[in-house]
Amino acid sequence: MSEVSQPGGRPGVIHDLGYRHYDGVREGTATIARTLFVTGLRHAYGLGRSGKSKVMPFLLLGMSVLPALIVVGVVVLTGLSSLPVAYADYTNQTQLLVSLFAAAQAPVLFSRDLRHRSIVLYLARPLAAPVFALVRWLSLTVAVWLFMSVPTLLLYVGAMLAGLDKSDQTTSLLKAVVLQVLLAMLIAGITGLISSVSLRRGFAVVGSVMALIVLTGVITAVQAISADQDADAASTTVGLLSPWSLYSGLANAWDAGIDTFVPVDGAWPLAYALVAVLLVATCLLGLVARFRKVGSR
Template sequence: MSTPAPDTTRIHNIGYRSYDGPRLGRSYARRSLFSQSLRGAYGLGRSAKSKVLPMLLLAVMCAPALIVVAIAVYTESGKLAMEYTQYAVYLQLVIAVFLASQAPQSVSRDLRFRTVPLYFSRPIERMDYVLAKYGAMASALFILTATPLLIMWIGSMLAKMDFAEQTRMFGQGLVSVAVLSVLFSGIGLVMAALTPRRGFGVAAVIAVLVISYGAVSTLQGISYATDNTGSIVWLGLFSPLTLVIGLQNAFLGAPASFPAEMEVGAGVGTVYLLVVLGLVAACYGILMARYRKVGL
């Protein structure tokens, strides 16, 4: 008969105790989520591979501004070759690619790996999550679109252009890209949040931004060719980018970018503004509804 093994059971006191430090609350959690999401949009705090595309797109976005500045300084021109309010319109594809790549990164991974309920288990609510993600994406887009405008303004000062005029136009450009950033970010996040698949989110964002602009521009061209010019400004209501173009033409004194150089008056511009506000509110509402479902 074998001898039973000796009892080696031990009870260890590993010092579990309740947390009695500071509790920073919802505002701190919201700021932390905003900061983390904003940094993540440029790959900061992530792998080197994650930094390549956003940093490359930022460089591509700034390259034309550097060229414009170099030409202005070299030729001692009294005017920049490109308007501040038109810069984002010319570089729209770069903006669309940035948003299509980073909006799914911001929200799709949380949905795919089902980590959203973990956020809500902390002192953070659904509204805090949506506001932090929305604000971070809009801020990332604003950095992307405002940085080249800042380069152009600094270049205009180096070329000894009129300070007051350049500062006024620079301010108009900042207002324009701020509106674009808020509107595009809402649309991009909604498209990305509707599916946990990043590839589907990328395709949806590109389709909504690029295809809608192409379709509206085509219809506007057809209206101009058939002498139906009265419909050109109203067709601009059906694309996010043409909405921004119409707003800056109506209220910021930007040159008309529609066919036949159609001007958007204050009355039609007010309609544009209401549509933009409605779209931003709708995007926020859709995100809130989406995260009401996945947060349970």
Template sequence: MSDTPQIGQSRPGVIHDLGYRHYDGVRDGTPTIARTLFVTGLRHAYGLGRSGKSKVMPFLLLGMSVLPALIVVGVVVLTGGSALPISYADYTNQTQLLVSLFAAAQAPVLFSRDLRHRSIVLYLARPLAAPVFSMVRWLSLTVAVWLFMAVPTLLLYLGALLAGIDKSDQTTSWLKAVVLQVLLAMMIAGITGLISSVSLRRGFAVVGSVMALIVLTGVITAVQAISADQDAASAATAVGLFSPWSLYNGLANAWDAGVDTFAPVEGAWPLAYALVAVLLVGGCLLGLVARFRKVGSR
């Protein structure tokens, strides 16, 4: 401590020693504080405002998911094709590995750090209460994941317009994809956020999220393929209720957004899919609020 100046001593000759000054200015209300936290969280999810190293992973993954879209746009614009070779919703489905990895890698940034380093106590000793805090964190991750899916599809859409493909069809199809992406982002952010808030070691959190999103989805896809092969269409559809990706694909199929599933999702199934998706999001949010409230009071 010898290199730090003595506190409590006035240091004559130091011109910037003005004594303690009180703050009489404006103090923002809770909504503004929540918005600040949201923007900070969104930036942190992409490594912005953090170290250079932490920008590598998100932007590398984003680059990998944008690259195929750029190639498709290039080909369509140059050859003057009359349709995109892939639908917007299906593009997100095809890049699901990258989306899942992005969420798994970045959720700990927003949900583990504050709990592991206990800085959550400092947040909760401020105006934002635990439920608001956890919801804002979830919203930051949701928007981050949604942007990750929306950027390549936006490029595809702009490319399609540039190539002179029928505008109204493309707009409808793209807007459907955007709605589905938002729902998917809400589910993925909820699942990865909850896992990261429980397993505070970054490695465990990432592995847990990969298990829940990638491995589980792989298993479900395999079961669906086998069921469809055995002509058990309703079994294939029912199994789809158990993963956010199969929910997304099922809803996209039912809504005619250009995604093929093993068995068509029709009848009462779309309603069941939508209901499960909403319940999944709600359950994750309740879990997150309970978790932050519990840790904050310790």
């Protein structure tokens, strides 16, 4: 403990400045929320955390970028007239990596504060529980979206280098980006909610893997079987049940380069979009309720 000058005693030593009050600027809620967002985004990639925690996100990112690099190399060197894989479909093809990234990193943003109870320290500060939950979700959404968009942008750069038609490629890219944003919102909501409920990191990761990878596998199988049995409506209906089938269904309907077992058309695209939005909203409400409850304990 520092030396303090005693009343009537000798004055404090020279390095002791005593307690100094802070009378500088105190930022508003928006700035605090932005700081929390940036910190969360950095933490999702292990930045500002231990060296060990950077391994997983960057390993997965490297694995998802590698095929894109190969495709770019092939297209540029051989002068193909089109990309062998559409932008939106590339994300679909690498869905295992995207799901693993979200499952592994969601607990960083959603379990830690709750498990170690530091959430109470946050909620004793200006940001309210709903804002805190939303900002956390936004951090993960942007982290997941960046994970998908880096290889996508790489493909686009390759297409430009190979001299493919700029307007075609740009339209296709923008469609993919919109779909990816929606997908990122869904995945961040689902993995975030699971991580905020199951506070042990292991359970959270397993839960998210079940929800994103296993469930999607089951749904794809059911879709394939029902399409094979000519039960087209059943095949499309089942597609409402997982974020990945929602993504590919919407991409198919929007002509963004993903083939589904049965074309998603008619009123189905609207249903898909509606379910996606409802799912995001439900996850957000669940997150807010969860943070509020833990914070008041």
